[in-house]
Amino acid sequence: MLDLLEPRRRQVQHEWPGGPFMRSYDGAAYTMPMQMGIEIARIDNAFEVDTRLATAARILGPPVPTATDWYAFSAEVTRSYQAVNRLLEAGLSVFKAASDDGPIFIVTASDPQSRAVLTEISNQIGVTVVADPPAVSMSVQQQAARIGVYQGWAGSMDEGWTRLVLENFDYAYETLMNHDVREKGLSERLDVIIIPAEIPLNRLIEGASDEDAPPGYRGGIGEEGVENLKAFVRGGGTLVTFEGADALVIEHFGVPVRNALQGISGSDLFLPASLLRMELDEDHPLTLGSPNEVAAKWAGGRAYEPTDFGGDAGRVRAVGTWAEDPDRLLMSGVIVGAEHLAGKGAILDVEYGNGRILMYGFRVQHRGQTHGTYKLLFNALLKNNPRPATEDR
Numbered sequence: 001m002l003d004l005l006e007p008r009r010r011q012v013q014h015e016w017p018g019g020p021f022m023r024s025y026d027g028a029a030y031t032m033p034m035q036m037g038i039e040i041a042r043i044d045n046a047f048e049v050d051t052r053l054a055t056a057a058r059i060l061g062p063p064v065p066t067a068t069d070w071y072a073f074s075a076e077v078t079r080s081y082q083a084v085n086r087l088l089e090a091g092l093s094v095f096k097a098a099s100d101d102g103p104i105f106i107v108t109a110s111d112p113q114s115r116a117v118l119t120e121i122s123n124q125i126g127v128t129v130v131a132d133p134p135a136v137s138m139s140v141q142q143q144a145a146r147i148g149v150y151q152g153w154a155g156s157m158d159e160g161w162t163r164l165v166l167e168n169f170d171y172a173y174e175t176l177m178n179h180d181v182r183e184k185g186l187s188e189r190l191d192v193i194i195i196p197a198e199i200p201l202n203r204l205i206e207g208a209s210d211e212d213a214p215p216g217y218r219g220g221i222g223e224e225g226v227e228n229l230k231a232f233v234r235g236g237g238t239l240v241t242f243e244g245a246d247a248l249v250i251e252h253f254g255v256p257v258r259n260a261l262q263g264i265s266g267s268d269l270f271l272p273a274s275l276l277r278m279e280l281d282e283d284h285p286l287t288l289g290s291p292n293e294v295a296a297k298w299a300g301g302r303a304y305e306p307t308d309f310g311g312d313a314g315r316v317r318a319v320g321t322w323a324e325d326p327d328r329l330l331m332s333g334v335i336v337g338a339e340h341l342a343g344k345g346a347i348l349d350v351e352y353g354n355g356r357i358l359m360y361g362f363r364v365q366h367r368g369q370t371h372g373t374y375k376l377l378f379n380a381l382l383k384n385n386p387r388p389a390t391e392d393r
Contacts, residue, residue, distance in 0.1 A: 095141050158242060195240065197245055240357075243360065253352065294376075323342060
């Protein structure tokens with residue numbers, strides 16, 4: 001239990017004196033509270049408390065009060081994004097807003113079904129709803145983005161985990177096969193396209209050969225698909241890459257960044273799966289609802305730095321950065337060579353034509369466990385409709 005709950009500092013060992021680092025069977029740390037974005041308390045002193053055997057559990061949401069103007073729930077709660085999806089599916093208007101208590105989502109009380117729908121949602125997923133929050137400002141209506149998740153024939157486990165997370169939070173999405181990407185007009189049916197990790201670039205573009213797969217399972221998106229993805233982003237779409245999927249945009253989109261870890265030897269950098277401190281740009285829309293620092297699950301990843309050449313991309317903005325101080329980078333696990341990551345980019349927002357490319361240098365949704373970083377993805381899956389809530393009243 002302590003191994004799962006408390007920060008770990010694994011001892012660095014070598015296979016033999018002066019030899020390569022010895023890797024454990026699996027990750028160096030799990031530390032579920034960090035992954036989930038919650039805090040725990042350890043009680044070392046004995047205490048007495050009344051208990052009873054629990055044979056079942058159900059969510060008990062607090063009663064939803066009656067509002068005069070607005071119902072609100074916190075955007076700092078990850079499940080709130082599932083609530084937004086259910087409200088939009090029910091046909092209700094949802095707004096993102098600022099308040100004295102932090103960022104919130106609000107729903108007008110003038111809609112006769114608002115309280116009933118919110119009560120049902122609260123009872124099902126436990127989101128706390130309040131009435132008439134004070135000092136509401138900067139409200140912007142939200143729309144569900146039309147999401148496509150690339151699958152192809154590559155057989156990526158990360159693609160499966162991505163689908164599971166989206167489904168668990170009630171996101172509608174379209175699975176994209178190679179022929180879907182090769183068809184023109186992606187922007188006519190999609191707003192966001194996600195390329196998961198664990199799909200090598202040559203497998204993405206060229207696919208399996210005649211020797212590797214039977215007819216019908218060969219090939220990839222091809223150069224035609226690459227050009228269609230470029231046109232999709234230039235036309236205003238958002239392309240999301242997880243970890244190694246960034247090779248597509250670095251090599252084919254002319255994005256002027258590189259992975260600073262490329263070429264560093266295993267004797268200079270030892271980083272089995274661990275939890276690293278990531279510092280966030282609090283003014284960027286992707287970080288809405290997140291603290292200034294979060295624990296990011298490293299299971300292989302990237303440390304981005306700019307290159308000295310131009311390209312088709314516009315401004316490149318670091319949304320998340322690996323901790324500037326190498327001594328603060330590791331939160332749980334083990335690392336040798338922290339200076340190679342410290343201060344480098346972990347999440348990039350790249351302007352490209354009228355759209356953008358979001359490059360996540362780690363798996364923000366790693367194996368359906370990292371609830372503490374989900375919001376950094378979920379905020380990309382909502383579209384702002386630039387109409388203040390007061391126009392509806």
